[in-house]
Amino acid sequence: MVTAAGQAKDELSFGPFNLVVGERLLTRGGLPIGLGARALDILIVLISAPNEVVSKKDLMARVWPDVTVEEGSLRFHMASLRKALGDGKAGARYVTTIAGRGYCFVAPVSRVSSLRDVAPVAVADFPHANLPGRLGRMVGRDDDVLRLSAHLIASRFVTIVGTGGVGKTTVAVAVAHHLAEAFAGSVLFVDLGMLGDAKLATPAVASMLGLSVQSDDATPSLIAFLKSRRILLILDTCEHLVEAIAALAVATDGDDLVGYFDSDLATPVTSRHGQAPFQIYVSIGQSF
Numbered sequence: 695m696v697t698a699a700g701q702a703k704d705e706l707s708f709g710p711f712n713l714v715v716g717e718r719l720l721t722r723g724g725l726p727i728g729l730g731a732r733a734l735d736i737l738i739v740l741i742s743a744p745n746e747v748v749s750k751k752d753l754m755a756r757v758w759p760d761v762t763v764e765e766g767s768l769r770f771h772m773a774s775l776r777k778a779l780g781d782g783k784a785g786a787r788y789v790t791t792i793a794g795r796g797y798c799f800v801a802p803v804s805r806v807s808s809l810r811d812v813a814p815v816a817v818a819d820f821p822h823a824n825l826p827g828r829l830g831r832m833v834g835r836d837d838d839v840l841r842l843s844a845h846l847i848a849s850r851f852v853t854i855v856g857t858g859g860v861g862k863t864t865v866a867v868a869v870a871h872h873l874a875e876a877f878a879g880s881v882l883f884v885d886l887g888m889l890g891d892a893k894l895a896t897p898a899v900a901s902m903l904g905l906s907v908q909s910d911d912a913t914p915s916l917i918a919f920l921k922s923r924r925i926l927l928i929l930d931t932c933e934h935l936v937e938a939i940a941a942l943a944v945a946t947d948g949d950d951l952v953g954y955f956d957s958d959l960a961t962p963v964t965s966r967h968g969q970a971p972f973q974i975y976v977s978i979g980q981s982f
């Protein structure tokens with residue numbers, strides 16, 4: 695049995711799921727998810743090192759510490775884990791295979807306890823909140839965070855642009871922390887970097903909100919859900935899905951949304967979709 699060091703009492707949140715490591719309990723919408731012991735052990739090992747590659751050898755050593763097993767056993771239980779999470783469905787991505795190296799947990803992970811510290815009542819009303827922890831110390835970005843926060847409150851839709859690696863995600867997450875109280879903790883972070891099909895962009899957002907989409911077009915259900923709530927929605931790494939995201943932004947007609955793209959996207963969304971006058975196009979540069 696695996697227990698991640700330092701996480702025995704933590705309740706971790708990713709996508710629509712919550713994981714209480716110490717109780718070995720995985721839930722979705724408050725309902726337990728049936729998952730075998732080995733598959734759960736794999737999840738605990740991977741989620742304890744998000745965005746880091748865990749080799750197959752290390753993973754097998756952690757999950758089967760006193761037993762010699764073949765890779766086939768690992769593949770079998772990995773498939774069970776992915777099936778339980780719905781990995782790959784409607785654009786959801788949790789565990790990715792790195793060829794020749796191992797596996798990596800790629801979904802944003804947050805500690806539910808830290809979210810409750812921000813807004814205990816609201817988070818109970820919005821169980822899908824998954825604001826990541828601050829992504830390291832920022833230098834010279836305080837003015838950017840304040841400027842973006844002001845734009846977002848005033849204009850409701852903001853696109854952050856900048857060269858690759860300049861820190862767009864870090865700044866966006868910092869803005870979300872700055873505004874978390876204003877949104878009563880209702881913050882959803884959606885990483886679209888692994889999504890290759892633009893048609894799945896809206897279903898991916900809907901699935902992270904726990905919506906059950908019964909038709910080929912998830913947009914009406916998603917819009918109906920957002921219209922009745924005040925949510926800060928952050929769309930990460932969506933430059934390759936610009937048309938779909940622009941259409942979604944237009945359809946929401948101003949629900950609070952932060953999207954950010956790399957600088958090779960030379961045209962802001964509003965120039966492609968003039969129906970979105972609420973967008974502010976903000977560029978951040980290198981900080982020295």
